[in-house]
Amino acid sequence: MSQQVLKRLSDALDAAEENGTYKHLKSLKTAIGPDVSIEGVGDVLLFCSNDYLGFANNTDVVSAARSALDHYGASTASVRFICGTQDIHETLEQDIANLHGTEAALTYSSCWAANTGLFSAICAPGDVILSDELNHASLIDGIRVAGKEVTKTVYKHSDMADLRAKLEAHKEAPGRIIVTDGVFSMEGDIAPLDQLVALAKEYDALIVLDDSHGLGVVGETGLGVAEHYGVLDQIDIFTGTLGKALGAGTGGFIAGPKAVRETLIQKSRPHLFSNALPPSVAAAGSASIKLLKENPERVKELQEKATWFRNRLNALGLNPLEGESAIVPVILGETSTAIRVAGEMLDAGIFVTGFGFPVVPEGEARVRFQVSYLHTKENLEKAAQTLANIIN
Numbered sequence: 029m030s031q032q033v034l035k036r037l038s039d040a041l042d043a044a045e046e047n048g049t050y051k052h053l054k055s056l057k058t059a060i061g062p063d064v065s066i067e068g069v070g071d072v073l074l075f076c077s078n079d080y081l082g083f084a085n086n087t088d089v090v091s092a093a094r095s096a097l098d099h100y101g102a103s104t105a106s107v108r109f110i111c112g113t114q115d116i117h118e119t120l121e122q123d124i125a126n127l128h129g130t131e132a133a134l135t136y137s138s139c140w141a142a143n144t145g146l147f148s149a150i151c152a153p154g155d156v157i158l159s160d161e162l163n164h165a166s167l168i169d170g171i172r173v174a175g176k177e178v179t180k181t182v183y184k185h186s187d188m189a190d191l192r193a194k195l196e197a198h199k200e201a202p203g204r205i206i207v208t209d210g211v212f213s214m215e216g217d218i219a220p221l222d223q224l225v226a227l228a229k230e231y232d233a234l235i236v237l238d239d240s241h242g243l244g245v246v247g248e249t250g251l252g253v254a255e256h257y258g259v260l261d262q263i264d265i266f267t268g269t270l271g272k273a274l275g276a277g278t279g280g281f282i283a284g285p286k287a288v289r290e291t292l293i294q295k296s297r298p299h300l301f302s303n304a305l306p307p308s309v310a311a312a313g314s315a316s317i318k319l320l321k322e323n324p325e326r327v328k329e330l331q332e333k334a335t336w337f338r339n340r341l342n343a344l345g346l347n348p349l350e351g352e353s354a355i356v357p358v359i360l361g362e363t364s365t366a367i368r369v370a371g372e373m374l375d376a377g378i379f380v381t382g383f384g385f386p387v388v389p390e391g392e393a394r395v396r397f398q399v400s401y402l403h404t405k406e407n408l409e410k411a412a413q414t415l416a417n418i419i420n
């Protein structure tokens with residue numbers, strides 16, 4: 029390897045170590061749950077997993093995966109359109125479509141793959157994509173590769189006046205596509221979908237909603253931000269992950285009209301050129317969807333716990349960002365402060381992540397708590413008190 033390239037890499041790594049932004053991987057010795065054991069650290073309470081409903085190590089999910097491994101083997105060793113589609117993939121896609129009330133769905137190896145494979149497949153020259161400035165990196169990258177003749181615009185975060193102005197400016201375009209996260213992952217706030225839907229109607233725009241952090245968490249039965257606003261039937265295309273509240277471990281999907289699914293099968297590059305989901309994951313996905321449908325009380329309890337935690341942080345003077353999701357960030361300022369506080373939290377037995385620039389704006393570094401249905405009130409109290417002891 030070129031010594032010049034290697035030196036550049038090591039210099040950048042040294043600089044990251046020096047300014048406290050180097051990401052050191054922590055190795056867990058146990059399954060995901062409210063408490064985990066970390067190599068070299070010991071037992072801690074976990075507050076940074078997306079296992080919102082406790083499905084990641086649920087016996088039904090794990091045994092569905094195990095049975096599929098026994099029956100279908102480890103993988104198809106193929107992409108879907110060659111010989112990588114098993115009946116278990118079709119079942120999962122039907123389950124995803126039924127869950128969202130859409131005509132069809134298509135799975136990918138991750139939501140990252142789904143989001144990066146969507147726009148280039150469905151857009152035509154002259155179309156305009158209007159994307160919230162805080163959308164997830166996978167949407168941003170997917171929009172980037174949508175094609176040179178597609179206009180890409182970014183509207184201010186959840187700012188409907190800005191979005192309206194941009195829709196107005198492009199009202200003659202052949203197609204307008206509004207793209208938003210449901211729950212914004214660094215803020216924990218939710219998109220104003222009721223207003224987005226109204227604007228989409230007015231300007232004949234299509235809505236793409238990535239509700240990766242909303243599914244299983246927001247809405248009366250956990251169907252996400254669209255359920256929260258009562259607009260499930262007005263979202264054109266949903267994207268999402270099987271790797272957060274749905275505890276399949278990995279996998280993503282796009283749900284929407286049949287014409288979208290069929291177009292993606294013809295043209296979406298991560299679908300055409302990357303292997304199918306392992307059958308064990310497909311089975312775990314279907315088992316998770318069944319659990320979600322049969323246990324709406326889990327969703328309610330998770331929502332109550334997240335609200336309780338936010339209130340408790342407020343009572344301790346810690347001012348978490350407001351929101352309806354299970355993501356609860358507390359802004360601390362400088363990146364090095366967030367990294368230091370997260371380190372002290374870990375020493376005190378709470379595993380929470382510090383996020384700094386460039387993931388969040390300069391001066392708005394934060395620790396981000398993620399509440400799970402599996403957390404007890406005592407777990408939540410300990411996390412809140414620990415942060416208060418460190419920063420007050």
Ligand SMILES: Cc1ncc(COP(=O)(O)O)c(C=O)c1O
Nearest residue numbers: 138139140164213240269271280
């Ligand atoms: C909003 C959003 N979309 C997509 C993804 C990617 O999901 P996956 O892990 O399935 O690739 C994430 C993961 O962090 C996310 O938060």
